[in-house]
Amino acid sequence: MEPSVISAVLALAGSLIGTFAGILTGGKLTQYRLKMLERKVEKHNNLIERMYALEDKAHLQEEKIKVVNHRIEDLEEQLKC
Secondary structure: OOOHHHHHHHHHHHHHHHHOOOOHHHHHHHHHHOOOOOOOOHHHHHHHHHHHHHHHOOOOOOOOHHHHHHHHHHHHHHHHO
């Protein structure tokens, strides 16, 4: 075989190996980035759920305060009479 054909075949093989290695490495990097993004989204969603729970608790506390204030007003009225 001629040296130019051998070098062309070796160059083709090297190019193919390099291309596939690059594709595999890029795929792994993409998978890693997606996994990190999913973790961030999960943390965000947990925060949102906790905020809803806190808002519900705050609403209940406000209602309790209104009831207590109303009872205090009733007691004050009873003491005035």
